[in-house]
Amino acid sequence: METVERWLAIARAPGLLARHLCVAAAALGEPLALAGASAADLAALELPEAARRWLHAPDRARIEADRRWLEARGVRVLACTAAEYPPLLAAIEDAPACLYVRGEVAALASAQLAMVGTREPSAAGRRDAYAFARHFARAGLVVTSGLALGIDAACHEGALAGGGRSIAVLGCGLDAPYPPENAGLAERIAAAGALVSEFPPGTAPLKENFPRRNRLISGLSLGVLVVEAARRSGSLITARLAGNQGREVFAVPGSIHNPMSRGCHALLRQGASLVETVDDVLEELNLPLLKQELSHQPDHPPEAGAAGPALDKPYEILLDALGFEPASIDVLVDRTGLPSPSVASMLLVLELEGRIGLHPGGRYARLA
Amino acid sequence: METVERWLAIARAPGLLARHLCVAAAALGEPLALAGASAADLAALELPEAARRWLHAPDRARIEADRRWLEARGVRVLACTAAEYPPLLAAIEDAPACLYVRGEVAALASAQLAMVGTREPSAAGRRDAYAFARHFARAGLVVTSGLALGIDAACHEGALAGGGRSIAVLGCGLDAPYPPENAGLAERIAAAGALVSEFPPGTAPLKENFPRRNRLISGLSLGVLVVEAARRSGSLITARLAGNQGREVFAVPGSIHNPMSRGCHALLRQGASLVETVDDVLEELNLPLLKQELSHQPDHPPEAGAAGPALDKPYEILLDALGFEPASIDVLVDRTGLPSPSVASMLLVLELEGRIGLHPGGRYARLA
Numbered sequence: 001m002e003t004v005e006r007w008l009a010i011a012r013a014p015g016l017l018a019r020h021l022c023v024a025a026a027a028l029g030e031p032l033a034l035a036g037a038s039a040a041d042l043a044a045l046e047l048p049e050a051a052r053r054w055l056h057a058p059d060r061a062r063i064e065a066d067r068r069w070l071e072a073r074g075v076r077v078l079a080c081t082a083a084e085y086p087p088l089l090a091a092i093e094d095a096p097a098c099l100y101v102r103g104e105v106a107a108l109a110s111a112q113l114a115m116v117g118t119r120e121p122s123a124a125g126r127r128d129a130y131a132f133a134r135h136f137a138r139a140g141l142v143v144t145s146g147l148a149l150g151i152d153a154a155c156h157e158g159a160l161a162g163g164g165r166s167i168a169v170l171g172c173g174l175d176a177p178y179p180p181e182n183a184g185l186a187e188r189i190a191a192a193g194a195l196v197s198e199f200p201p202g203t204a205p206l207k208e209n210f211p212r213r214n215r216l217i218s219g220l221s222l223g224v225l226v227v228e229a230a231r232r233s234g235s236l237i238t239a240r241l242a243g244n245q246g247r248e249v250f251a252v253p254g255s256i257h258n259p260m261s262r263g264c265h266a267l268l269r270q271g272a273s274l275v276e277t278v279d280d281v282l283e284e285l286n287l288p289l290l291k292q293e294l295s296h297q298p299d300h301p302p303e304a305g306a307a308g309p310a311l312d313k314p315y316e317i318l319l320d321a322l323g324f325e326p327a328s329i330d331v332l333v334d335r336t337g338l339p340s341p342s343v344a345s346m347l348l349v350l351e352l353e354g355r356i357g358l359h360p361g362g363r364y365a366r367l368a
Numbered sequence: 369m370e371t372v373e374r375w376l377a378i379a380r381a382p383g384l385l386a387r388h389l390c391v392a393a394a395a396l397g398e399p400l401a402l403a404g405a406s407a408a409d410l411a412a413l414e415l416p417e418a419a420r421r422w423l424h425a426p427d428r429a430r431i432e433a434d435r436r437w438l439e440a441r442g443v444r445v446l447a448c449t450a451a452e453y454p455p456l457l458a459a460i461e462d463a464p465a466c467l468y469v470r471g472e473v474a475a476l477a478s479a480q481l482a483m484v485g486t487r488e489p490s491a492a493g494r495r496d497a498y499a500f501a502r503h504f505a506r507a508g509l510v511v512t513s514g515l516a517l518g519i520d521a522a523c524h525e526g527a528l529a530g531g532g533r534s535i536a537v538l539g540c541g542l543d544a545p546y547p548p549e550n551a552g553l554a555e556r557i558a559a560a561g562a563l564v565s566e567f568p569p570g571t572a573p574l575k576e577n578f579p580r581r582n583r584l585i586s587g588l589s590l591g592v593l594v595v596e597a598a599r600r601s602g603s604l605i606t607a608r609l610a611g612n613q614g615r616e617v618f619a620v621p622g623s624i625h626n627p628m629s630r631g632c633h634a635l636l637r638q639g640a641s642l643v644e645t646v647d648d649v650l651e652e653l654n655l656p657l658l659k660q661e662l663s664h665q666p667d668h669p670p671e672a673g674a675a676g677p678a679l680d681k682p683y684e685i686l687l688d689a690l691g692f693e694p695a696s697i698d699v700l701v702d703r704t705g706l707p708s709p710s711v712a713s714m715l716l717v718l719e720l721e722g723r724i725g726l727h728p729g730g731r732y733a734r735l736a
Binding site for chain 2: 124128252253254255256257261262265268269273274275276277
């Protein structure tokens with residue numbers, strides 16, 4: 001098999017996670033060796049049974065069809081070993097080995113806020129979702145959601161209206177985005193952001209795919225903002241996953257007479273941050289600092305002889321903790337004692353400033 | 369001076385607190401000795417200067433006028449040394465030495481929920497305040513508030529509409545309840561609950577009286593529920609005092625577009641309990657337990673030979689901690705390790721069951 005076909009075989013391996021691919025790469029010398037590996041080699045790896053079976057005898061015709069589809073639609077397969085694989089996603093325990101991406105791959109590694117909510121919002125909820133997303137996009141955040149009807153769609157629309165980028169994570173193959181009502185929106189997202197899925201083309205939007213999809217929405221993002229959600233709602237699953245992944249959870253309160261505020265109120269009871277304004281989110285994520293640092297940059301060049309503009313204390317701590325050997329966000333959280341979302345957003349700042357570089361597996365290292 | 373005039377002299381002593389009266393009673397043999405005490409005796413007591421000056425030379429004409437007013441209007445002066453002095457209020461550090469009470473004194477020692485909010489509520493906020501208060505009154509809680517226009521008035525009205533009792537705590541003398549618009553409401557509260565003030569008749573509703581008044585609203589109550597409040601609002605002072613006094617703070621969320629929800633959202637950020645329904649409050653206050661215990665009482669008489677109906681574990685712990693020597697709520701909190709509002713509500717249950725008795729100074733002791 002050629003390289004691209006090997007990658008396509010790996011991408012199709014059911015349930016294959018980033019950590020499986022890392023282990024395989026270490027054992028076999030390189031990740032690509034996993035496609036077409038011998039039965040003995042595969043047996044020695046701790047892989048999901050279905051993935052092992054597929055990798056032992058991948059369906060060549062199917063892979064060939066995938067390749068043609070990829071080329072025709074400009075879809076990329078992004079493996080966790082690639083430098084562009086989103087570092088925040090790489091930091092979660094069950095990150096997928098590969099993502100199918102249609103659109104701008106770089107959007108995935110940009111600072112994202114996930115916004116999710118009910119498919120049946122109130123008029124006010126829909127307006128708020130749109131307005132919040134537009135403001136976040138203007139502030140430079142990528143808005144990530146699930147392309148569902150209702151709040152999800154309003155968030156994508158708002159981000160695009162704000163002149164920003166949006167990412168839609170699907171629970172089906174990228175060949176047939178679900179729901180069909182949002183096919184036009186999906187095209188516009190692919191043109192200003194990205195459509196993302198871990199499911200290969202041809203995967204139907206099965207109910208059981210969505211909780212798994214939700215971990216990617218939160219995993220890609222610095223935090224999850226729930227705008228309106230009923231008490232039992234997929235949005236609450238996304239929020240719970242975000243909490244487990246160490247990401248911020250935000251909720252917009254509402255009238256006690258609005259059933260679609262119940263889910264948000266339940267999250268607030270569990271400790272979610274209450275959001276009245278866009279700034280509430282930016283402050284909690286440490287992003288005013290991001291904007292401030294960036295806006296200082298062109299006006300205040302480093303003084304002669306100085307290594308660079310003076311850094312705030314947490315940035316100094318973080319840079320001190322970073323060596324020239326790439327380190328993951330988890331490791332940096334351990335080393336610095338700083339909260340995980342702060343570390344993530346500070347790394348983005350430092351990367352934008354050209355002080356640090358992003359390495360495969362979502363790890364960072366100093367450049368100078 | 370006669371006894372009643374001595375009490376009236378003590379009640380008028382500016383800034384005299386319950387703890388001052390206790391110290392004086394211990395030093396002089398009995399609390400009444402404070403009125404007309406010698407300059408030397410007064411000098412030996414740690415009293416506020418204004419109180420000392422007044423007690424040294426009380427204005428007999430004024431006291432006589434107070435006496436006539438008390439008799440004409442059926443107002444009682446309730447000293448902290450009286451058995452009816454509300455035990456929850458006695459537990460706060462700056463409990464007043466005396467209260468003027470018009471109406472049913474026993475209401476003061478009943479389980480109360482304070483409900484407060486803005487003078488300029490939304491239509492929905494006013495409706496919610498009324499509906500919540502009516503339900504609390506039906507559940508047996510006395511609703512305590514400040515007689516202000518807006519939310520306060522709606523809460524008093526709701527409690528009365530629910531066939532329950534209400535307490536209005538004033539920041540002026542009981543001779544001229546403020547605001548005059550609520551004079552009719554004040555009369556109805558005096559007939560089904562009580563009007564309460566620590567300020568003597570003739571005291572104008574000065575701005576500076578209200579924060580001081582607010583500590584009584586929270587101090588009398590198991591918790592404070594804020595229905596609607598602007599970001600800068602007297603209701604937030606009451607909520608803060610409630611927190612300092614170890615009482616529960618509750619807030620009703622609302623639309624992010626309603627300026628009168630801002631105060632509630634600020635409280636929720638600070639850890640107040642989010643309230644969507646009446647049950648949210650009753651559960652947090654342990655009062656479903658109160659209702660359950662009471663409803664068991666008539667149907668399930670104690671078995672022959674048993675000391676009484678079986679008690680839940682926290683009640684057993686509390687009864688074990690109670691001796692025949694009266695103990696304050698603070699002491700019982702120390703002895704049992706149970707949270708203060710729970711101890712307070714359990715004591716009310718045990719008193720209603722006839723297991724314990726209320727003693728002067730808000731202290732409790734076992735009866736058998």
